[in-house]
Amino acid sequence: xxxxxxxxxxxxSQNKQETIIRNYYxxxxxxxxxxxAQHLDHVLFILLLFFILTLVLIIxxxxxxxxxxxxxxxxxxxxxxxxVLNKKKMKKKELAINEDLKSRRVIRExxxxxxxxxxxxxxxxxxxxxxxxxxxxxxxxDFSGYINNKNYGVKCIKSSLEDRILSKKVGEFSNLIxxxxxxxxxxxxxxxxxxxxxxxxxxxxxxxxxxxxxLKKIDKFPxxxxxxxxxxxxxxxRKSTVTSQLKTITFGKIVRLYGTFAVFYFISFFxxxxxxxxxxxxxxxxxxxxxxxxxxxxxxxxxxxxxxxxK
Numbered sequence: 001x002x003x004x005x006x007x008x009x010x011x012x013s014q015n016k017q018e019t020i021i022r023n024y025y026x027x028x029x030x031x032x033x034x035x036x037a038q039h040l041d042h043v044l045f046i047l048l049l050f051f052i053l054t055l056v057l058i059i060x061x062x063x064x065x066x067x068x069x070x071x072x073x074x075x076x077x078x079x080x081x082x083x084v085l086n087k088k089k090m091k092k093k094e095l096a097i098n099e100d101l102k103s104r105r106v107i108r109e110x111x112x113x114x115x116x117x118x119x120x121x122x123x124x125x126x127x128x129x130x131x132x133x134x135x136x137x138x139x140x141x142d143f144s145g146y147i148n149n150k151n152y153g154v155k156c157i158k159s160s161l162e163d164r165i166l167s168k169k170v171g172e173f174s175n176l177i178x179x180x181x182x183x184x185x186x187x188x189x190x191x192x193x194x195x196x197x198x199x200x201x202x203x204x205x206x207x208x209x210x211x212x213x214x215l216k217k218i219d220k221f222p223x224x225x226x227x228x229x230x231x232x233x234x235x236x237x238r239k240s241t242v243t244s245q246l247k248t249i250t251f252g253k254i255v256r257l258y259g260t261f262a263v264f265y266f267i268s269f270f271x272x273x274x275x276x277x278x279x280x281x282x283x284x285x286x287x288x289x290x291x292x293x294x295x296x297x298x299x300x301x302x303x304x305x306x307x308x309x310x311k
Contacts, residue, residue: 017232024231029093040061042086050075101230106212107161110190116249119143122188129214140176150183152204157189157290161208165193170201177203254295257288 022035030038050071057067113121119142123134126145134145134154141153153172157165170187177185186204189212198205206214215221264281268274 002194017228020232020235024235025090025094025097028097029090041185042082046075046082048080050077098227101227103212105222105226105230106215107190107208110211111161113158115156115158118190119156122154122156125211125214125218125220126186126188128218128220131139136206139180139183140173141180143167144182147184152184152186153177153180153182154186154188157187157191159189159191161191163191165189165191165195165197165207167197167200170197170205174201174203251295254288254292257284257291261285261288 019035026033026035026038037144054067054071057070058064061067103126110118110121123136123143127133130145130147132145132147134143135143137153140155142156144151144153146152153176157169159165165187170193173185173187178188184202184204186206188206188211190208192207192209193205212221261281261284264277264284268277269279271277
């Protein structure tokens with residue numbers, strides 16, 4: 001029996017997580033609509049199409065059963081075709097959303113690094129990508145190492161994502177590389193380079209997109225599973241925030257709301273715009289009642305848990 005309950009709980013938890021994931025994607029794609037709301041819209045559209053098609057066929061043929069039969073068959077194939085197209089469209093958009101979330105995660109990670117930490121981050125990245133070991137550099141070169149028997153000097157530029165690395169800075173590092181007798185040079189930034197710079201320099205320029213590509217190639221880019229967990233955890237965090245906000249509601253505040261309702265309603269009999277005050281009073285009364293119900297439910301749940309613990 002215990003094993004069955006455990007399986008049911010696991011199934012419930014899995015279904016809940018899938019619902020959270022579907023709702024997140026649906027809201028992102030359909031401007032705030034949940035998966036259920038979007039599905040309902042789809043069903044209503046199919047039903048409306050069925051009734052319109054049936055009505056047209058009945059009017060044209062002066063029959064009832066045959067038009068209904070034809071409409072059912074037609075709508076069946078239309079619904080299946082639309083469903084297949086929607087799934088492909090949704091899958092494509094979900095992949096785009098995942099890619100965006102992964103990029104944001106990398107951006108957050110890079111943003112939290114100071115310059116020294118960014119240099120070490122890039123060093124570890126290039127160590128693994130080029131299968132070599134870079135060493136800390138000097139004289140304007142953050143670190144250096146050999147790639148295919150060539151000595152590379154590397155410069156890391158930590159900047160905001162909105163900034164663009166200018167050609168002047170690239171040219172200065174190129175001259176430095178030549179003066180220090182390095183064979184080649186690499187500039188890595190968490191931002192982007194000014195347009196057309198890559199076509200006018202022999203240096204290897206790695207911007208944020210380049211970092212993403214390297215992370216993907218060395219299998220360090222966030223996975224789809226990590227993004228799923230992120231979506232679920234964000235949902236749980238928001239739910240916890242709402243719950244904590246509800247806990248700040250005290251019975252004293254609820255009583256004061258009822259008092260406000262009484263004041264509004266009483267004043268409505270003596271002022272010119274009495275209806276306005278009555279409406280405001282009713283609104284306050286409804287809010288107080290809802291909050292009171294939530295608080296009472298919470299109280300009963302806590303009381304039940306305390307009784308269970310005391311046993």
